[in-house]
Amino acid sequence: MSAEAEQTLKRRIVFTALADYLSGEPLMQALNLWEANYAAKPVYALNEFVGKLGEHPAIAGKRKDVIRTLLSLSQNPVGLLPNPTAQHTSFKPVARPEPGVYPERLDKVFAHFLTALEMVMPADEFVTLRLSFLLRLNDMPLNPTLKARLRMWFDSEGSDRTFSVVCNAPEIRRVVNQLYVALCEQYGPVQADDTLAATVMWLERKHPACVRDIRRFL
Structure with missing residues (x-):
């Protein structure tokens, strides 16, 4: 070598x-x-x-x-x-996050959000959402590692899936926005909003500590 x-x-x-x-x-x-x-x-x-x-x-x-x-x-x-x-x-330093915000913790918050979204949607309709999101993923401006983890999560099934990768707030906001666009195309904006509201309600019951962070992206 x-x-x-x-x-x-x-x-x-x-x-x-x-x-x-x-x-x-x-x-x-x-x-x-x-x-x-x-x-x-x-x-x-x-x-x-x-x-x-x-x-x-x-x-x-x-x-x-x-x-x-x-x-x-x-x-x-x-x-x-x-x-x-x-x-x-080509790396150029970007502005640091505001005090008290730790981007490295957002992967766990987002993992709970993905699980909640799957739980509140009928199984066949969530499959449709997964496929729609995967079609959008290649064109999304995300770091390669995050893209790979997202593709792995949305392309697999089962309760043993994990989403563990460092990601920052702007990246999570872009992902949630694309999920919302896909929901709007699948359901229409009213039912898409209802689905996200149901997702937050599920999180409030199961993982209340992450709800405040999730609301920043909805």
């Missing part, structure tokens, strides 16, 4: 491992840190690298899990995300 190919593989490993915890600006900053200080170092230097990322709430307390993933992918590099070079080099 050439030096360039090896470097590309290492970059994909780091990008794939961190994408489960970070996205957007924090993910690109982490990749910058790795390339500037650790890309040429032995694999054991990943321990120090992950230690530097402890300031991110999504990684704090999960250092061992992140290191385990990095080492596992280094030994068996399967299921890697595409080389992030283009995304990385």
